[in-house]
Structure formats: C-alpha cells, structure tokens
Amino acid sequence: MNWNDVGLILTAAKHGETSMIIHALTQKNGRCAGLVRGGAGRRMRGVLQQGNEVDLTWRGRLVDQLGTFTVEARKSHASNLFDDPLALAASSSALALLDIALPEREPHPALYDASLYLLNSMEKNIDIWPSLFVKWELGLLGEIGYGLDLSSCAATGTTEDLVYVSPKTGKAVCRFAGRPYHDRLLHLPAFLQPDPMNLSLSAAAQKTDILVGLALTGYFIEKAVLEHRPNVHLAARERFLSILKKSFSDVA
Template sequence: MLQKIEGIVIRTSNYGETNKIVTIFTREKGKLAFMARGAKKPNSRLSSVTQPFTHGSFLAHSGSGLGTLQQGEMLSSMRHIREDLMATAYAAYMAELLDKSTEEKQPNPYLYEFFEQSLHYLNEGYDAEILTNIFEMKMLQVIGLRPELSSCVNCGSQEGRFAFSIRENGLLCHRCFDIDPYLLPLSPAAVKLLRLFYFFDLSRLGSINVKEETKKELRAAISMYYDEYSGLYLKSRRFLDQMEKMQAMLGEKKDDD
C-alpha cells in the first residue's frame, strides 16, 4: 500500500553498499522504518531527504514487513543543526531518547509536535542545554516515570525550601530532608525550572536566560534521575557529555587567555 506521511528522520543505518534503513518519526503513524534503496549514492533522489533530522513529506510503500521509501520532499533541512557540531550532538541525543522510548507504529501526535518544535527551537539557535532539559523532563511521562514535583513527596507541603530526592522519586521540603541522606540540594531557581519544564507547554517558550550554576544543578538532577530509573543507555548522551566537557575546557582556556 502506497502512503504519504510527514515525519522527521531520527535514525539511519547502512544496508549493503548503496542502501539505507531509515527510521522516521511520523505525525500520522508514529515511528516507522523503511528501506531507502540507493540512498547512499550521492546522486540519489533519496540522498538528501534521508539525512538525520530532516523534516519531510515522504511517499512510502508499506506492508507487513519493512516498508520501502519511494520518494521524499524536504520541508526543513534543519541546516543549523547539521552544520553546528554541538547542535548536532544535542539533536542526536533527543532523537535517540525518542527512539529508545517509543515503539513502532504507535501514533502520538502530541509527541510528534513536541519533537518537531524542540528541533525547530534548536535549529533557531535557542539555548541547547535548556531545550534538552525540557525535552528530558517531558519524555519522563512517555517512559512512564512521574516524579513528584508539585509538592513534598513525603508530607505534601508546597511551602519551604526543597531538595530533589532520587530515592523518594521527587521533591522533599526542608522539614523532610532527614528522610533521605543522599538528597540533592537545589536552589529555588533550579526547583522552579524543574517544575516548569515538566508541566509547561513548549510552544509558549520565550527567551531563555539561565545562570551556569543553575544549569549544572539541572543537569545533575536530571542525569541522576535518568540513570536511576529509565533503564536507558544512550551512546549519544555519553558523546554529548564529552562534548560539553570539551566545550567547558575551551571556555576556561579562553578566559585564562
């Protein structure tokens, strides 16, 4: 059956000398994989539209097994993402997190819109670290994880100072700190942003300006939570961590000069 779909390329793998297997997260059908015959040839009409992060309209033949990609029209090349190494690293992490958190052929129009919007903001040059934090917090619900962020996980209080407890799966107020000796202290700004990222609508995102100290707090809390509960091992996350460390080192060296 021939079908027209809109989607974003989230993964490609080589198949033989000239072919690719392309995984596309689609608006209509969720995650789908297709054989793109000849797509590795530079002069192939499928070469450009099967690049990672390409947003396109595709014509594909699908059946009971692996479908075949017939043609595609690029809607957005996400040029900045593909030309900037750090942006590429963040986009690759988002794409792999989405890929590992979803099953094939499970439509989720909300998730598609969210992913497309996230890449659009990244392509527009918004703060990549914060966009990634928002993406991670929103993906928790897709994975089936629901930390308590609206009030203290132990007493229910919404007032006071808060810290993040990995063990207790949420925030603890200062009156309940003694419950978890390994809790992660957070500044009020970090607590506010964790809540905001988890609950708010990405389409309402305005200008982003977060202090470096707060970014470090967010990174630590989110990374520790994912490591403890998600069960995911993402190569792109390890690569991104290395890239961030290298970027920080270069920044420090530049300051010294």
C-alpha cells in the same frame, strides 16, 4: 496498505549496495522503520541525514512488516546545526534517545511537536535551548510512563522551597523534609520548580542548574530505559554532556 506522514530522521543505515534502512519519528504513526530504495545514492544522502524533517509515504503488504519509505525533503535541521558542535551534539542525543526509548509504531504526537520545537530552538536561540533540552527529556520520560511529579512535596504537600527529588518515586521533596536525607536525594534545579527563580540567578548558577537538571533526567532515563535494555549505551548523550561541560568551562 500505505500511509502518508511527516517525520524526523532518527537513524539511517546502508542496506545492500544502493538502499538505506531508516528509523523515523512520525507525527501520527510513532517511531517507524522502512527501506528507502536508492537511499544510498548521492541525491538522497543529504535528505536522509539524522534530524532532517521529511515527508514520508510508507507502503507494505502487512502493517507489521518492514515496508518501504518514499522520502521527500521538508527541512534540513542537520545542515542548519552543522556549524554549532554543541547544538549538533544535543540534537544527536535527543534523536538517539527517541530511537532507543520509544516502542515502534506507538503514536506520540506531543513528543513529535516538542522535538521539532527543540530543534528549531537550537537553530535560533543558544541562550535558552539547554534548559529546554532538560524539559524535553522530562517530557520524554512522561511519554514512556516515567513522568516525574515536581508539583509539590511528597512528604508535606507544600509547593514552596522544592529542592530535591526522590530517586525512588520521582516526586519532589522540600528542603525541610529532605534535609535529613540530603545525600540520598537528587537535586531539583530552580528552573524546574513550580515557581522558578532562575531569572535572578547569575550566569554561572544557571549553568550549574542546567547540569543539575541533566543529572536528574539522566538518572531516570537510565532507570527507565537501560534497566530493561542493559546492552544499550547512551553514547550520544555522553558526548553531548562532555561538550556542554567543556563549553561552560571555556566561557566561565
């Protein structure tokens, strides 16, 4: 059997002398693995870079076997981000999360489209993509069944002054209801609130909000993914956070 699809390269590892095994997030077939014969050669090495958008043909005798990929270049996101260490680290983090969090061969077309949008935003607009990254991580959590409910207060039902998130339920909590439990709740940044006011924030406050948002999504990513896979380490995400914090402090 065989199928054709478009995909993003998540990982590529050498197999034998001349081949590579790749993982790709495809638009219609989800996260899939396959052998690329000759993938270690000079011509294919550039095509199989993490983050590149490619055309894929998968062939295999059985649907659950490894199978082989024929790969053709579509767009090189990796080379477009090469001169921007922060965006490159962010893309590596996003692609690593996709490879770690998604089950194999389960379609997630909306997440595929959102991932492409995120990569394109990194290439075009440095001012907005960090907040998009936080929203992308929220979308990833929703796709794997750990979506947060930030629409109204879990205690009062109000949609105003939502500043906390319950670490147990993933639901928003308003300032009044959450004040007695301030130290035990996660913080909700302004740009994720139902009526965001981040456009009126100072540049420093917006940077703080980005870090608060990443702390929020990071907590639930660890809860959703790492509790079930304790040997997995989110090294790429930690590198991204380190570079992001340094970049914020350098321009403060």
